Amino acid sequence: MSNGIQITGEMRPGFDTILTEPALAFVAQLHRMYEPTRRSLLNARQQHQRWYDAGNSIDFAMESSSVRADPHWKVRPAPADLTDRRVEITGPCDRKMVINALNSGAQCFMACLEDASAPTWQVMVEGQVNLRDAAAGTITLEDKGKSYKLNETTATLIARPRGWHLDEAHMLVDGERVAGALFDFGLYFYHNAQRLIARGSGPYFYLPKLEHYLEARLWNNIFTTAQSMLDLPLGTIRATVLIETLPGAFMADEILYELRDHITALNCGRWDYIFSYIKTFQADPTKVLPDRSAVTMTVPFMAKYAAHVVRTCHKRGAHAMGGMSAFIPVKDDEEANTKAFAAVRADKEREASLGHDGTWVAHPGLVGVAREVFDRLMPEANQLGVIPEGTATAADLTTAPGGPKTLAGLTNNINVGLGYIAAWLRGQGAVPLHNLMEDAATAEISRTQLWQWRVSDVVLDGGETVDAALIERVTDEQLAVWKSQVGDNFFATGKYTEAAEIFRTLVLADRLESFLTVPAYEHYFAK
Incomplete structure (x- = not known):
């Protein structure tokens, strides 16, 4: 216990280099300033769900209609290393994965401390150790007689902290748990912002599971405070927000607006989006989805969602990132690989043709497949000039498909x-x-x-x-x-x-x- 800060997790070798007194004080300051707001926003989520459960519909918010109607505002232009994001690889933060992903040939690596990581104390802190070494360009590994190190050219590093709903039980400030999101963001930003800037990049983040523009405002306030605390200019932090909740899709414009000094892109997080659709309409028997395998990106409500994200982003100067096809290569099975590669290729062709500026893959073996598609269909660094026709209505985004x-x-x-x-x-x-x-x-x-x-x-x-x-x-x-x-x-x-x-x-x-x-x-x- 020091200055109201208590760490209850096991201190393994190397953890003391991450859980330093200044770094923990940085996280604690953010907690003391913003935890009440986080709690109120989580309570608001429950109130919104009760509204939907009572049979009320979801729609675009009236109170923010002026933001959507104003054609003049834009987000801050992307930094150089986020201008071309045609292929991004995602995965957890274990040491071998981090090295292989950074060496994969993808433009970006989204290092996930959220849904691709189990939130054990060891996984969370070891992930910070690995990301610190990656940010410094010094990460290496000796494993089973093999040596791993970074190539001369590597992917741009982007970290994904946990969502607002998860606590970190092993760090207490004044007797309260800190948010997992603030623990992940704060430690990564504190240790790595300066070294990333020195290497020509910056502190970049993927933000998961936002449901309301006030949740985006909270992140923006945290970014502004964090930059001020380290004496960094406004806009040093750059964020990509995953539009992976149904309520978030209805607030895509507003989320961009709230984060306009810090945001570069939105991403179509398709699997969590399906989960959010089911959760939002849990009490509505007219919104029951068919088998998961039948809910593809080509069914009407998912296709409308993707077009809505691309349209909204490009009108505001933000990139629109595609989602992840879950297929992966199968070792020693040429027939299965042929089918997997064909499915990934078709998915990426759909995304590139719609106007997405890049896409996700989950395995280094698929980087080349996705890269070929976007190189062929997107010869420039991005497609900001492509705006899909039409508009999205509430019915477009909520009508359940048959199947x-x-x-x-x-x-x-x-x-x-x-x-x-x-x-x-x-x-x-x-x-x-x-x-x-x-x-x-x-x-x-x-x-x-x-x-x-x-x-x-x-x-x-x-x-x-x-x-x-x-x-x-x-x-x-x-x-x-x-x-x-x-x-x-x-x-x-x-x-x-x-x-x-x-x-x-x-x-x-x-x-x-x-x-x-x-x-x-x-x-x-x-x-």
């Missing part, structure tokens, strides 16, 4: 939900499952869709009613499937039994939990 609701879809939700949660409990946040790279959004879609199907008494195409008994039976069956695949490690280290307990509890609960990671963090990682 199959099948026992196979329900079974896949349970299988993937168990597989991901088990990996998350083992400390993995990005997990290859069935030739797809999955993060926390996977489990969120799986459990919220099953919850909504159950409370809506959905009858599957095969005639089965989705009820507690069906979910229990298939969960038991899929536990047996995982046991047969995992073998001896199933009980010892697999965490599948614990994963099933979490999954059942959430899917069969009377009330839909906003984020599965919140109660799971409290039970497994907050100690």
Whole structure:
């Protein structure tokens, strides 16, 4: 305990170089200034959800109509190393991943301390160590007889802190937990801003899961304060906001406006967007989605969402980043790779043709596939001059598509939900499952869709009613499937039994939990 600051997590070797007294004081100052606002905004989210649950519709906000109507304001132009972002690779912050991603040939690496990382104390602090060394250009690794170091040319580093909803249980300020977002942002910014600037880059961030322009205003105020505390000019920090919530899509203009001195782009975070759609309309039986595999970017409400993001960004001088195709290369399976590469190529062609300025991949082996598409269809550094025709209405963004609701879809939700949660409990946040790279959004879609199907008494195409008994039976069956695949490690280290307990509890609960990671963090990682 020092100056009201307490660290309760284990101090492993090297942690003292990140958790320094000045760095922790920096985070504590941000906490003391902005924690009350964060808490009030989280309460506002609950109030908005109660509004939707009562049958009220979601629409563009009346109080900010003047912002949307004003054609004159623009965001600050992007710095040189964020002008061309045609391929970005994403992943967690373990040391090998950071080196390989920076060396991948992508323009940017989004180093994820959020959904691609399990928020254990060790993962969060080791991630900061790795990102500090990456920002300095000194990161190396010796592993199993192999040496890893950075190439002469590397991707631009962008960090993604945790969302506003997650606490960091192992840092207390005046007896209160700090926000995970402030812990992640504050330590990264404090340690790395100056060294990134000295190397010709800057402190760049991806901001997840914003639901309201006031949440963007909070980030903008934090950026302004943080820059002032380190005597850096306004606009040194640059942010990209993930439009991965349905409420956030309705406030894309306003989010850009609030962050106009610091923002460079919006991103279509498609998987969390589907999760947010289900969560927003959890009480509306007319908004029940079909099998996850049927909710592609070509269904009307998803296609309208993507066009809306591109249109909004380019009118304001911001880049519009595409999302991540979850396919990954399959080792020693040429046929599977041919299909995966074709699916990724088609997805990236759709994005580039719509006007996106770049895209995401989850594996270094896919950088070349995405790069070829954007080099061919986007010969310039970006496509800021491309503005899709039309406008997006509330109906465009909220009308549920038709499609199959099948026992196979329900079974896949349970299988993937168990597989991901088990990996998350083992400390993995990005997990290859069935030739797809999955993060926390996977489990969120799986459990919220099953919850909504159950409370809506959905009858599957095969005639089965989705009820507690069906979910229990298939969960038991899929536990047996995982046991047969995992073998001896199933009980010892697999965490599948614990994963099933979490999954059942959430899917069969009377009330839909906003984020599965919140109660799971409290039970497994907050100690």
